[in-house]
Amino acid sequence: MDDDQYGSAIRSVMQLWVWTVPVLFLVLVLLGLMMRSNQAGIINADPDYFYAVMTLHGLGMAGTGFVAGLAGVTYLLARYVRVNLFIAWTMYVLTVLGVVGLVIACLIGRFGPGWYLLYPLPFLANGGWPDWALVLAVLSLIVLGVAWLLGQIDLFRALVARYGLTNALAWQYFRKQSAARVEIPPIVLITVAACLVPGILTTIDGAVLLMLYLFKWFSPSLVFDPLLFKNMVFLWGHTLVNITMYLGLAMVYELLPKYTGKPWKTNAVVALSWNAVLFLVLLAFFHHLYMDFVQPVSLQYIGQVASYLSAIPATVVTVFGVIGQVYRSGMQWRFVPLCFCLGIVGWVIGGFAAVVDSTITVNFAFHNTMWVPAHFHTYFLVGYFLMLWGFFYEFSGSARERLAKTGLWLLVAGSYGFLFMFYLGGALGVPRRFAAYSSIPITSLATISERTAFIASAFIVPLVIGLLMVFGVIYGGLANRAFTSRVAASTH
Amino acid sequence: MTALYAAITTLFVSLAIVAVALLVSRSRFPSEASAAATSTVYRIRSVYFVIILGVAFISLAFTLPMTPYPNKYSEKKPDITVKAIGEMWSWAMTPGSGAASAGDNLILPAGKLVEFEVSSKDVNHNFAIYNSAGELIAQVQAMPDYTNRLFYTFNVPGHYYVLCLEYCGVAHHAMNTEFDVK
Numbered sequence: 001m002d003d004d005q006y007g008s009a010i011r012s013v014m015q016l017w018v019w020t021v022p023v024l025f026l027v028l029v030l031l032g033l034m035m036r037s038n039q040a041g042i043i044n045a046d047p048d049y050f051y052a053v054m055t056l057h058g059l060g061m062a063g064t065g066f067v068a069g070l071a072g073v074t075y076l077l078a079r080y081v082r083v084n085l086f087i088a089w090t091m092y093v094l095t096v097l098g099v100v101g102l103v104i105a106c107l108i109g110r111f112g113p114g115w116y117l118l119y120p121l122p123f124l125a126n127g128g129w130p131d132w133a134l135v136l137a138v139l140s141l142i143v144l145g146v147a148w149l150l151g152q153i154d155l156f157r158a159l160v161a162r163y164g165l166t167n168a169l170a171w172q173y174f175r176k177q178s179a180a181r182v183e184i185p186p187i188v189l190i191t192v193a194a195c196l197v198p199g200i201l202t203t204i205d206g207a208v209l210l211m212l213y214l215f216k217w218f219s220p221s222l223v224f225d226p227l228l229f230k231n232m233v234f235l236w237g238h239t240l241v242n243i244t245m246y247l248g249l250a251m252v253y254e255l256l257p258k259y260t261g262k263p264w265k266t267n268a269v270v271a272l273s274w275n276a277v278l279f280l281v282l283l284a285f286f287h288h289l290y291m292d293f294v295q296p297v298s299l300q301y302i303g304q305v306a307s308y309l310s311a312i313p314a315t316v317v318t319v320f321g322v323i324g325q326v327y328r329s330g331m332q333w334r335f336v337p338l339c340f341c342l343g344i345v346g347w348v349i350g351g352f353a354a355v356v357d358s359t360i361t362v363n364f365a366f367h368n369t370m371w372v373p374a375h376f377h378t379y380f381l382v383g384y385f386l387m388l389w390g391f392f393y394e395f396s397g398s399a400r401e402r403l404a405k406t407g408l409w410l411l412v413a414g415s416y417g418f419l420f421m422f423y424l425g426g427a428l429g430v431p432r433r434f435a436a437y438s439s440i441p442i443t444s445l446a447t448i449s450e451r452t453a454f455i456a457s458a459f460i461v462p463l464v465i466g467l468l469m470v471f472g473v474i475y476g477g478l479a480n481r482a483f484t485s486r487v488a489a490s491t492h
Numbered sequence: 493m494t495a496l497y498a499a500i501t502t503l504f505v506s507l508a509i510v511a512v513a514l515l516v517s518r519s520r521f522p523s524e525a526s527a528a529a530t531s532t533v534y535r536i537r538s539v540y541f542v543i544i545l546g547v548a549f550i551s552l553a554f555t556l557p558m559t560p561y562p563n564k565y566s567e568k569k570p571d572i573t574v575k576a577i578g579e580m581w582s583w584a585m586t587p588g589s590g591a592a593s594a595g596d597n598l599i600l601p602a603g604k605l606v607e608f609e610v611s612s613k614d615v616n617h618n619f620a621i622y623n624s625a626g627e628l629i630a631q632v633q634a635m636p637d638y639t640n641r642l643f644y645t646f647n648v649p650g651h652y653y654v655l656c657l658e659y660c661g662v663a664h665h666a667m668n669t670e671f672d673v674k
Contacts, residue, residue: 048662114659120636121615121661126580128662226616226635262530269537291618291633293640297561304556308548316544320537323512324530328519345513349506356498359551361558365495365628368618368657427499429628431620431657434665441668442653445626 006082013088014075018392018478020092021068022471024060024099025385029467031057033460039437039453048128050435051112058115059102062241063144065384067095069247070151072391073191076254080188081158087150094147101140109133114433116237119229123216135217142210149203156196159188168192169278170271184266186253193278194246194314198239201282206236230289238285245347245379246277248387249318252340255394256322259337260329264321273313280310287358291367300360307358311351319348335404339390342412343383350379353423368433370452371426374419382415389470398477407469414463421456425449495628560630562641570607570643572600576654578610578617578634581667583654598671602649608642610634617667618658624651631657646673 001009031053037043038050045053071091074083105111111133113121122134159168166172167182170189175181209232216222257264286303289295322344331337353375357366366372386408393404430449434440437449573588585598588609600606610619612634619642620631632642646652649672656667 047665051659051662051664112662118616118659121659124580124615124661126661226637230616230635291631291640292635292638293561293632293642294635294638297559297563300559300561301556305552308552312541312544312548316537316541320533320540323516324533324537326519327516327530327533330520333517341513341517345509348509352505352509353502356502359498359555361555361560362494362498364560364631366498367631368620369628371495423499423502427495429495429622429626431655431665433659435662436665439666439668440655441670442622442624442626445622448626 006085007078009085010075010078010083010088013085013092014071014395015478016092017068017071018395018474020096021064021388022392022467022474024064026464026467026471028057028060028064029460029464031060033457033464036453036457036460038435039449040457041436041438041450042454042457045435047435048110048112051114051433052106052110052129053112054433055112055114056102056106059141060099061380062115062237062244063095063099065380065388066240066244066247067091067144067148067151068388069244069251069384070148070155070195072388073187073195073247073250074151074155075395076187076251076391077155077159077191080185081155081162083158084154087154091147091151094143094150098140098144098147101136101143105133105137105140109136111137116233117213118233119213119224119226122213123220131217135214138210138213138217142207142214145203145207145210149200149207152196152200152203156192156200159192159196163188165192169275170266171275173266173268173271184271186264186266186270187250189266189271189274190246190250190253193274194281195243195250197278198281199243202236202239205232206240209233209236227292227294230292231285231295234285234288235282238288239281241376241380242281242284245384246314248343248347248384249314251391252322252344252387253318255391256325256337256340259334260325260331262325262329264325270317270321273317276313277310280306284310284358287360287363290360290363304358304360308355311355315348315351319344335401335408336390336394338405338408339386339393342408343386343390346382346386347379347384350375350377350383353378365429366426368431369426370422370424370430370432373432374422374426377422378419381419382412386412389474392474393470393477396474396477397481398473400473400476404470404473407466407473409466410462411466411470414459414461414466417459418456418463421452421459425452428452560632560642562643565605565607565643568605568643571604572606574598574600574606574608576608576610576619576634577613578619578656578660578667579613580615580661581656581663583619583656583667583669585654585669585671600646600671600673602646602673605643605645608632608644610640610642611638612636615660616658617656617660620655620657622653622655623648624653633658649673 034053038045109129111129168188169192170184172181253264283302283306286299287307290300357363357371357375428448437446440446575586575588577584610632617634618631619634621629623629630644632640652671654669656664
């Protein structure tokens with residue numbers, strides 16, 4: 001297969017992802033709207049339905065974000081390496097299968113233990129969901145885990161085969177300047193050091209956990225350690241979400257220079273920063289267990305230190321890298337760089353709020369309040385996903401700049417209004433993961449909770465309109481390109 | 493108060509981030525100057541890196557000793573011990589040593605060091621204490637097979653509430669109890 005044929009084949013896979021991901025995302029946003037409306041008292045869904053929707057929303061958003069980023073980076077890396085196309089297609093097909101399984105388990109079976117399936121809740125439904133929904137959900141997650149593990153391992157294989165592991169990790173930049181040094185584009189370094197190595201290790205951790213869940217279902221007398229399982233699930237889930245952010249940054253490093261006209265190369269500082277992430281990202285998850293006082297205190301301290309230190313090098317090097325790219329570049333603020341830069345701003349704000357919450361003494365006041373969804377919605381909704389929409393737009397070849405930018409500003413304005421209600425709620429002690437606030441016995445807290453949920457629901461309206469406009473433009477670009485290539489093929 | 497300080501800090505830092513972004517986005521200079529501009533930014537980067545790292549280490553040194561863990565209380569003997577057991581979807585609070593008054597409602601003395609021995613009979617819960625103004629003042633996870641020890645001194649008499657802050661199934665939001673401090 002020559003380069004053109006490979007390029008066209010990997011493009012077909014990416015095209016399918018670009019058609020699929022916005023639909024999934026929009027449905028998941030609407031599930032979010034349903035949850036906030038229920039908390040506001042606007043609608044009145046059964047609690048078991050609310051929690052099933054919450055489970056699907058959490059698993060769906062984290063999974064969609066990760067797999068879309070992995071697919072996107074795989075596509076962008078086609079300039080440098082070739083992945084196995086069969087595996088690329090398999091990842092798509094298995095992901096669709098896994099998603100269908102989860103949708104059935106959650107929306108029909110009302111499977112609702114939350115995204116993290118915290119042991120032993122999935123097995124003690126207490127009337128919440130039937131046995132078949134549990135098995136279907138676990139099997140679906142295993143299918144998704146297998147798909148993503150395959151995709152990650154194959155991309156890792158391709159990159160290591162081309163560059164060698166130590167070169168791909170940019171360790172050669174730590175040696176004295178040499179003419180024979182292999183140049184490593186930042187997208188390669190970030191993908192290997194910050195995404196694939198921690199991603200593969202922790203996906204295996206997740207796979208082991210899910211297999212043990214399956215064994216427990218086969219043999220209910222099996223008993224596991226709840227603290228160990230809590231550590232395992234957060235090692236998997238936290239790292240997956242964390243590295244998803246880095247997949248977005250990898251895209252920005254690769255594509256932003258096209259718009260600024262300035263090269264963005266790896267150097268010793270960039271190499272050191274992303275290698276620091278590789279080691280620290282695997283230790284940050286301990287901050288999810290701060291309120292488990294039986295966890296060894298040394299691990300709690302490691303959690304805070306790793307959370308602080310893993311945030312600094314990647315942020316400093318990326319933020320200053322972006323500023324270096326944009327400052328005095330004379331760049332036109334087209335839709336794609338606008339998405340990237342707004343995405344970086346959202347990522348840094350959400351990241352700062354996360355670092356604040358990763359302080360043990362602050363977490364004592366914020367743990368499982370609305371502060372937690374506040375920060376991760378910030379770096380996802382107006383962080384990572386903006387970077388992804390920028391890439392999708394570029395991929396679609398659309399030129400509807402004005403419409404897309406209007407949609408983007410509506411999306412951003414609605415999102416920040418929506419997020420501010422999360423932060424306000426968190427600062428005032430509003431609990432997260434509550435189907436309804438009317439049952440809170442403290443009147444003032446119940447009122448604040450409902451009102452912040454009500455205002456947040458209102459802000460979702462411009463957010464959705466903005467999303468529809470952006471997605472409409474992306475789909476228009478895709479359709480236009482498909483039509484043009486069909487016409488070209490028929491005239492040929 | 494911690495929540496308030498943390499929220500205000502986040503707000504100011506967020507505004508600073510937006511201000512920097514606006515400043516950078518409004519820079520309009522001929523492209524000839526762009527290479528020089530990049531090297532200026534990279535020079536500033538090293539300074540900021542050191543500053544941010546310094547701030548992080550100072551924050552760590554300042555906040556790490558403020559943890560709420562039981563090892564800080566190893567020298568102290570609690571005045572009151574209360575067992576708090578979560579079970580889908582209620583709390584059972586039983587006063588142990590220290591002669592806390594019990595009846596239908598648990599009553600704890602103000603100004604005394606209370607040790608809550610928190611556990612669960614089924615799934616993970618979170619024992620979160622709110623005061624009557626709705627402020628979250630202390631919390632700890634309630635986990636099956638383990639006992640988490642939470643130490644707290646109630647300096648303000650009043651009515652207090654316990655909510656569950658770890659999702660524990662379909663009636664999670666309604667899992668609460670109350671007690672008094674006199």
